Amino acid sequence: MPQFINLLCLLSLASLASARLVERDTTRAPGFGSPRAVVVEKQPQDAAQLDINKLITVAKTIDQAAGAEDGAPPSTDVPETVITAVDGSITSAGSGTDGLLQAMHGDTPPDLSTGSVLQRRAIAVGDYDQVFVGTGTGPNDRDASINGIGYLTYTVLSNGTYDINACLNFCDLIGPCIFVNLYYEFNNVLTDPNGHPSNLKCAAYSEVHSAIEKTNFGGQTLIPGLGPTYIQQSGGWALRSPPAPATPDGYDLVFGPVNALTSSPQALNSVNLNTYDVQACANLCTRQAADPRFGLCKFFNIYRISNDGIPSTYACNVFALVTGEEHLVSPNGIVIRDSRGYARTNFLVDGGFEAYADCDWFCFTEHTANWDGITNTTVGFMDATVFYYETYAYVGHSVGLLGSAYANEYYPGTLQSKHAIQTIPGKSYVVSFFVDNTFSGAQFEVDAWHEVMWNGVAAQTWQAGYHDWKHYQTTVVGTGNDIFGIHGGKAPAYSFIDEIYIFQL
CATH class of the missing domain: 2.60.120.260 (Galactose-binding domain-like)
Incomplete structure (x- = not known):
């Protein structure tokens, strides 16, 4: 009683x-x-608000774009997830993010190498849609390849035909791939998997891109006696319905995908990543040091950001307060996509x-x-x-x-x-x-x-x-x-x- x-x-x-x-x-x-x-001090419920203005500034100034560089070897390993900004400050090599990277990856390097061989996904060629087409192959035709975020790796295909299916099959072997850019790059002597000379390159991305991002026109002289490189017939294909990312162990999906971010209070950390990596963001939450007022991380929000119609970065924000859709906002000046919120499972x-x-x-x-x-x-x-x-x-x-x-x-x-x-x-x-x-x-x-x-x-x-x-x-x-x-x-x-x-x- x-x-x-x-x-x-x-x-x-x-x-x-x-x-x-x-x-x-x-x-x-x-x-x-x-x-x-x-x-006695109570827990401040309205403290540590996420600074959305910093997120907008990063989205408008950061440069994460990449592509298949001239002279780079084909079929290299997919780059590991790295931090590109911390709390609104863009990072660079040796900028002191080692501790955060350790938090994301743990004591051993992550197994993210998917550039050459992976078990094929259950995705067919017909599951892709063409996003844009390239120029023809006339002597005066010129085009450009994609330079954008989420670049994974590339391969060289047989030069005999503009082999779209082979490029899409290559994407199907790379776990994060949802988009490919297929194009000819002339005056860059490469060999296909059979050892035959080829100019046909298939570049894989974890982000869907549009024709306005075709900004790599070549122009480098790589082979003595040949003229500068140039590009033709640069087309793009995107996976129609990308699979949802796996929910990390010890977490539950709370919302998403939605086109808004959470502005929940009790923000503990805010970073930008070079790829949309749900597991890396979960690891950052799991290993986040306890805040003396709020305790451990209990929730994270990951999403894609576009600026002026061009994908620019990926954000991972971790919080000590579990939140739902009540705190979702759509900031002016940037576009949020594929926003997902995950709560840490409390077993008690x-x-x-x-x-x-x-x-x-x-x-x-x-x-x-x-x-x-x-x-x-x-x-x-x-x-x-x-x-x-x-x-x-x-x-x-x-x-x-x-x-x-x-x-x-x-x-x-x-x-x-x-x-x-x-x-x-x-x-x-x-x-x-x-x-x-x-x-x-x-x-x-x-x-x-x-x-x-x-x-x-x-x-x-x-x-x-x-x-x-x-x-x-x-x-x-x-x-x-x-x-x-x-x-x-x-x-x-x-x-x-x-x-x-x-x-x-």
Whole structure:
């Protein structure tokens, strides 16, 4: 049965439900609704807004365009995903993005080499549409090849015919390919896969391009005795219905594809990439360092950006707040395409205790639909509880408490989830949460402590002492059906717990 504060005490606390709490000198127990002994900062919900103006500036100034360079060998590996801008600042070689690249790729280089051999996709030649046609092959005909973003690699085809099907089949072998540019480049002596001289080049892209991007007219002298290179019959074909990218492990698709980006608050990082790489963006979110106010990354948004009708870059923005379509915007001056939002899967049910709301203002209990408060002694009483009281919570209106709610004894307690964590055996998971040890003031909170319990064993223990809301995290290994709990508290050294997440690594 929830315990209610008396009316007189509630009236005396009405002024304390704001983001900052008035300082009081008291050590009364939380169960009596007493105020905290110090000013407590709530999580700033409207902070760290994404700077869309920086995104627009990058889209209008960055140059990620590329193509099959004269003299470059055919069938090279597809370039790995790299960062081209960070928080609105365009990067260059040696510009200090190594840490971010490590976050995207992990300890070993990514397996992104798809330039030569991949398992063929289930895509037929008839699944492509012609986007533009090239000039003829008369002696005075001249054309240009594509110079655009998302360039992957190229091959040389048999010179005997303008072999569209062979070019499309080449695209079908390259995972990210959705567009090809087929053209003749004369005065560049190359050989086809059979070793025969050929001028017919097939360039693969992960981005669809238009005729206005045909800006490479050749003009380089590569072979002594031959004139400068020139291009003819440059045509483009695009995959009609590109397959949706695979949803990364440990994430769920929230929205997309849509033609807008999310301007959600609690932005942690904003980068531009050289390709539309959902997995790399997920890796960046997974390995993003925790923000002291908001905790770990919980959501990312990836999308394509076009400027003046020309694809210019790809953006990857990571957030500490999961958001839906309510924050979608379409900025003026650029066009957003293929925008997708992915939320990190929280394997813990009701980690913010928000499902408990059994009163209008103040109540608490040892047992909710999702949590059990466990006292590990025969004489303990309410040593682990869940409160419905916005003043105590870091986010929302409910919060967990370790330590005797009435301060009538001094034993620690455990808040244990009623739902087993459905993990993948052998996989690592991060436990993320916030703790506040200020209720009784510095003198009485000096011995405050807590520990994460995983299948009944302490995964990590913190002798935390006195502090305001602070982020903690630890790593555990799944067994397939795991029991999670958080243990600690010893009145009057109380520990409030909020915003618990369990994410796959």
